[in-house]
Amino acid sequence: MRYKLLGKSGLRVSELCLGTMTFGDEWGWGSNREESRQIFDTFIESGGNFIDTADLYTNGTSEKFLGEFIAADRQRIVLATKYTNSAPGTDPNAAGNHRKNMMQSVEASLQRLKTDYIDLYWLHIWDYMTPIEEVMRAFDDLVRQGKVLYIGISDAPAWVIARADMLTDLRGWTAFTGIQIEYSLIERTSERELLPMANALDLAVTAWSPLAGGILTGKYAAATSDAERRLDHPMLKDMSSIDTRKQQIAETLTEIARSIGRSPAQVALAWLRQQPGVVIPIIGARTVSQLKDNLACIEFQLEDDHVQKLNEVSAIELGFPHDFFVSPMVQQFAFGGMREMIDNHRDR
Numbered sequence: 001m002r003y004k005l006l007g008k009s010g011l012r013v014s015e016l017c018l019g020t021m022t023f024g025d026e027w028g029w030g031s032n033r034e035e036s037r038q039i040f041d042t043f044i045e046s047g048g049n050f051i052d053t054a055d056l057y058t059n060g061t062s063e064k065f066l067g068e069f070i071a072a073d074r075q076r077i078v079l080a081t082k083y084t085n086s087a088p089g090t091d092p093n094a095a096g097n098h099r100k101n102m103m104q105s106v107e108a109s110l111q112r113l114k115t116d117y118i119d120l121y122w123l124h125i126w127d128y129m130t131p132i133e134e135v136m137r138a139f140d141d142l143v144r145q146g147k148v149l150y151i152g153i154s155d156a157p158a159w160v161i162a163r164a165d166m167l168t169d170l171r172g173w174t175a176f177t178g179i180q181i182e183y184s185l186i187e188r189t190s191e192r193e194l195l196p197m198a199n200a201l202d203l204a205v206t207a208w209s210p211l212a213g214g215i216l217t218g219k220y221a222a223a224t225s226d227a228e229r230r231l232d233h234p235m236l237k238d239m240s241s242i243d244t245r246k247q248q249i250a251e252t253l254t255e256i257a258r259s260i261g262r263s264p265a266q267v268a269l270a271w272l273r274q275q276p277g278v279v280i281p282i283i284g285a286r287t288v289s290q291l292k293d294n295l296a297c298i299e300f301q302l303e304d305d306h307v308q309k310l311n312e313v314s315a316i317e318l319g320f321p322h323d324f325f326v327s328p329m330v331q332q333f334a335f336g337g338m339r340e341m342i343d344n345h346r347d348r
Contacts, residue, residue, distance in 0.1 A: 001047025001298065004278050006078075006120070007177035007204040009150055013050040013078050015273065015298060017206055018043045018291075019284035020051060023065045024058030031286050033065060038288045040069045044076075046295050052180075052206065052282055054082035054124055055109050067114035074115060081109050082154060084124035097123055097130035099138040106147055121148040122180060126156035132164050140173040152206075154180035158193035165201050178204035183279070185249050185268055185314040186212035192318050199277045207272055210281040215246055216268040218254055252313040256306050262296075269297035271310050 003012040022029070023036040031039060040051075051070070053062045063081060070077045083105035086095035093100050110116065121142065123135065142148040153161055153176050161179060168175040179198055181190045184207065198205050211217050242250075250264070257264045272281045285291035302310075317323070324330060331339050 003049075004204070004280065006150065007278070008175075008202040009177045011078065011119070011150060011177070013204075013280065014048040015280060016048060016269075016295065017050040017052050017080075017280050017282045018048055019208065019282040020053045020062045020066060021057045022284050022286050023053070024061030026058045026061055029286070030058055035287065036065050037069060039285055039291050040066075042288050042291055043295075044073075048295075049076055050078045050080070050280070052080045054085070054122070055105055055112075056082075056085040056087070056124075059087065060108075060112055063109055063112035067112055071114060078119045079113065079115070080120035080122060080152070081113065081118055082122035082124035083109070084127065095127075097127045097135050099134055102135075102138050102142070106142060110147065117146060118148050120150045120152055120178070122151075123153045124155065126153075126160055132160060132167060136164055136168055136171075136173050140168075143174040150174075150177045152176050152178040152180060154208075155182075158197040161194075161203075162197055162201065176203060178206055180206045180208060180282075182209050183207035183272065184210050184212045184216060185253065185271060185310060186215055186246055188314055188316045191316065192322065195275075195277065204278040204280060206280045206282055208282045210272050210283065211265055211268055212246070215242060215250055216253060217263070217265045218250065249310075249314050252309060256302075256309065260300070260306070262300065263293055265294055266297040266300075267302065267306075267310075269294060270300065270302050271307065273297065274302060274307060 002015050004015055005011065006013050018040070020036070020040075022031050023039075024030050025032055030036075043051075051066065053066055055063060057063070066079070070079060083102055084095060084097055086101075095101060106118070106121065109118065121139070123139075139148070139151045143151065151174055153164070156179070161176065165175055167173070179194065181194055183190050183195075183205070187209070195205065197203075253264045253267055257267045260267070262270075269281050269283070272279055281297075283291065283294040285294060325334075
């Protein structure tokens, strides 16, 4: 295991992050305490130090398990959790990005995690209601209080994140060090705005669902009962429907995996790790054997022709304005016909 800097901070995190949404079986497809402990220990023994959870995962059980697991070696672990979401209820302030929910959520997470600080605190999902000034000032308060060391934002538009970055720069508040997004061979639309923004602002990218809910492992081809149970959960069933494009990507992935003696999951994760900037896949596993298979993605690099094949089969249309910018007419007008004579290090 090697380590990367988390965005524009000096924090060293492992090149893979362990996602723990599977810690606990309250949602019908996760791991019990003993299995979760084995998965955690295997990741730590591999050199991993970056652990991701959220207050909502398995109704809080994920955080409770982690509180037990990290107790013996808390200082070594870079622990990340999230706030925003809540199970359906009658309290209108039990969810959302606002200060009240942030403050209540961080205290509850600290109690479940049995720690007095969180290394990285994520805003989980942008709610389109709370002013970004309120969010960033509240985050800054938590950092100044020592309850949180670094902050990040998950599942939010690029314009929100960019605005927050400028706001913290102008006001001297704590800035985001990373973003968390869905990113995989199946889901590449973040390449339109989110990834260029992250590279420009020096934000680390943590990629959730790097195996597209299992499509990139090939396991759904067998239609196993476990897969069917997992897809039946309302949080996941809409993420893993398979169409012609996804099937073509999975087939190409499988062909390459066979040709180099690797599993499809390892190749899919290797492709992610070889993308520009700091991209850290969040790997989740229900069993130790699944985790070990995923961990092996750090043992090799894909050849350029394999990367190109995967890029081509999974390519997306960037759309406006990106396709507009590169049209010959626009290039001629924008550079007065001198485009090829202008040395620009910002070439795309």
